[in-house]
Amino acid sequence: MTVSLNELIEQLQAPDAAIRQSAALALMELADTRSRDALIGALSDEDADVRRAAVRALSAINDDVSAVAIVGMLKDRAPQVRHRVVSWLLKYAHRKAIMPELLQLAGNEALDFAGRDYAIMALGQGEHHEGVPLLNDLLLNGPMEIRRRVVHTLMRLADERSVPALTKALDDDDIAVRKTAEKALHKIGTDAALAALPNQQEDQPE
Numbered sequence: 001m002t003v004s005l006n007e008l009i010e011q012l013q014a015p016d017a018a019i020r021q022s023a024a025l026a027l028m029e030l031a032d033t034r035s036r037d038a039l040i041g042a043l044s045d046e047d048a049d050v051r052r053a054a055v056r057a058l059s060a061i062n063d064d065v066s067a068v069a070i071v072g073m074l075k076d077r078a079p080q081v082r083h084r085v086v087s088w089l090l091k092y093a094h095r096k097a098i099m100p101e102l103l104q105l106a107g108n109e110a111l112d113f114a115g116r117d118y119a120i121m122a123l124g125q126g127e128h129h130e131g132v133p134l135l136n137d138l139l140l141n142g143p144m145e146i147r148r149r150v151v152h153t154l155m156r157l158a159d160e161r162s163v164p165a166l167t168k169a170l171d172d173d174d175i176a177v178r179k180t181a182e183k184a185l186h187k188i189g190t191d192a193a194l195a196a197l198p199n200q201q202e203d204q205p206e
Contacts, residue, residue: 005030009038012054017047024053031060040069048078055084064097071101071122074115086118093126103131106138117149124153132157136165139177147177155184163188167196 003011003026011023024042027035035057042054055073058066073085092098105111105119120138123131135157138150151169154162162184169181185193 005032005034009035012038012042017045017050020045020047020050021053024050024057028053028057028060031057031062033061033063036061036063036066040066043069043073043076048076048081051076051078052080052084055081055088059084059088062092064095067092067095067098068101071098071105071119074105074118075111077112077115082114082118089118089122089125093122095126096128099123099126099128099130102126102128103134106131107134113145116146120146120149120153124156127157129157129159132159132161136162139165139169139181144174144177147172147174148180151177151180151184155180155187158184158187158189160188160190160193163190163193163196166193170196170198 005027008023008026008030011019012027014020014023020042024039027039039054039057039061043051043058045051045054051073055070058070070085070088073081076082076085102119102123106116106123108116120135122128123135132154135150135154139147139154139162142150147169151166154166166181166184166188169177170185172178172181182197185197
């Protein structure tokens with residue numbers, strides 16, 4: 001017997017988590033925007049497998065509202081949920097609609113490192129240059145593990161607005177940050193960026 005869209009939406013509220021998960025997966029097959037709000041509500045389900053199924057269903061709808069809701073699930077610490085979100089980001093990090101959510105997550109000090117790390121990585125993969133001011137600040141003031149991710153993202157973006165922050169990062173306590181900052185300045189390649197690099201002693205013929 002075919003189950004209607006409305007019946008599937010109602011099943012997202014069923015007492016049995018297995019039924020809720022099956023309903024979300026069935027809605028994924030339909031990819032009907034009329035189920036979007038109910039699926040966004042299912043992102044708060046107590047069962048991680050239901051939340052993962054809801055992320056998959058929203059990925060099938062894949063409009064801007066769904067995209068923002070998916071990215072927000074980087075806050076979810078259940079591995080199966082977060083991995084699904086990251087899989088989506090690998091394809092759609094360029095979506096402009098998700099940029100404000102990525103910025104919020106990247107700057108959220110209450111979020112665990114992995115969640116912030118994925119958000120910062122996506123800012124680079126999606127070439128979201130709007131994030132450069134925040135990334136510059138995080139490079140100067142963030143904890144070491146965040147600085148390591150940020151400097152790689154800034155190297156990918158190669159935005160000349162990062163030259164002052166990258167120049168200061170040449171004196172970072174962490175050698176990995178220092179080395180990547182130097183590479184980033186080389187990649188930016190403006191006169192100001194190249195002038196900030198340590199002096200290279202050229203071999204002189206004797």
